[in-house]
Amino acid sequence: MKKIKKPLLIAIFLFVALLISSLSNIVLAFRDGEKIRQKVVRLHIIANSDSEQDQSLKLKVRDEIISKTANLFSTVNNAGQAIEKARQNSKLIEKIANEEIIKNEFNYCAKVVIGNIYFPTREYNDNVVLPAGDYSAVRIIIGEGKGGNWWCVLFPNICVPSSIVRQKNMSDVLSDGALNLTKTPNSSKAKLRLKSVEFFNELYNKLREKLREIIK
Helix, strand or coil: CCCCCHHHHHHHHHHHHHHHHHHHHHHHHHHHHHHHHHHCEEEEEECCCCCHHHHHHHHHHHHHHHHHHHHHHCCCCCHHHHHHHHHHCHHHHHHHHHHHHHHCCCCCCEEEEEEEEEECCEEECCCEEECCEEEEEEEEEECCCCCCEEEEEEECCCCCCCCCCCCCCHHHHCCHHHHHHCCCCCCHHHHHHHHHHHHHHHHHHHHHHHHHHHHC
16 A cells, blocks of 8 residues: 655645634634624615615615614613614604605605614725624615615614714624624635625525525
């Protein structure tokens, strides 16, 4: 039996070690992504269409909702409390949106949907990244909801400037790897962690959608 040369054995060992290390980092990144999804609540506003008027209205509705609900979420301490507060005030949020729509003389209305919603990886204000996955969210659908959307983080509330209301930061609810995963990646390792979470969650979402189509 032919012996494997020592340099080749070393190369194989290093390759296996590198593979194990990479897989371990991917698993840790996936767990960190799950921690983020458990502790974050998102606000999502979808315009009626992509027309200039509808997109402008979307931003006006956004400004009204952020301004008039700022204090609602200032005392919540976790994502569970935030989503419960949103449910308790869903009619108020809907009313604020519809009053702004009427004020701007549009003939459709908005509806509020609260629940788990899938989002792709997105960056907010060039400094907060949220990896792809299912998040607890407050979604405002304006009219037919076929236009471009706007989103931010409702809890911890980075939608509202700190000068308006005291709020929690990402660092108050996340730590270590999960917190680092929300930062704009500036190294190859950080980019790999974010991409791995994005890949597996997008794959899961596509498989889930296919299954729903089959069941239908």
